[in-house]
Amino acid sequence: MTNLSNIVEILAKQALGGNQQSNQSGLGGVLGSVLGSLTGQNNQTNQNQQQGGLGGILGSVLGGLSGSQSGGVGKSSGLNAQTLLIAVVPLILNWIQKNGGLQGALDQLKGQGLTSQVDDWVSTGPGENANVSTQQVQNLFDQQDVEQVAQEAQVPKQDVYSAISSVLPQIIDSLTPQANKTDPQEANSDIQNVLNLVSGFLKK
Secondary structure (H helix, E strand, C coil): CCCHHHHHHHHHHHHCCCCCCCCCCHHHHHHHHHHHHHCCCCHHHHHHHHHCHHHHHHHHHHHHHHHHCCCCCCCCCCCCHHHHHHHCHHHHHHHHHHCCCHHHHHHHHHHCCCHHHHHHHHCCCCCCCCCCCHHHHHCCCCHHHHHHHHHHHCCCHHHHHHHHHHHHHHHHHHHCCCHHHCCHHHHHHHHHHHHHHHHHHHCC
16 A cells, blocks of 8 residues: 555645535545536536546546636636645646656656656655755656646646655655565556546546
8 A cells, every 4th residue: 555645635635725624534525625616617618527537537526626626826817726736636646657657667767767766765764855946847748738737727837746746746746655675566656546536526
């Protein structure tokens, strides 16, 4: 069992601004509060959901969240900074899957010159995770996927890259609680479970 659901729950609670709108405990309850406003709120987005896959999931998540947010933080006119962090989670998890799962994603990161960062994220040592720059993130993620997130969230693409650079280290860290001894198949299973959970709420 990895810590992926824990970090997603933390990000979701931050997106709620500490307002516990659900009496349910655990990740399901928190995501239910974050995504609950989606029901019947975005007909156009729901029609686009027919595409399925990452595009449909992100379209619904971001469309619903932006519809429930009033104003933004900083330069963003759409989602606020904390909500954007949870919104990029499906993007990151799908990116890991596209690269063949956890091990493939780690190899891809190392191939982009991020070996020292990856080693730090995977290690179980104390302290903050090593930073990754937005420029390095831009070389990893599909431009079209990022553009879609930016459009749905009504924020500049740079804000999306910034959110990814903040969340990616936490995701990798959470997927490797036993460092290099972590079972990749277990991590990949947890990734799919979280994506299924998100998709499940969107279908309600």
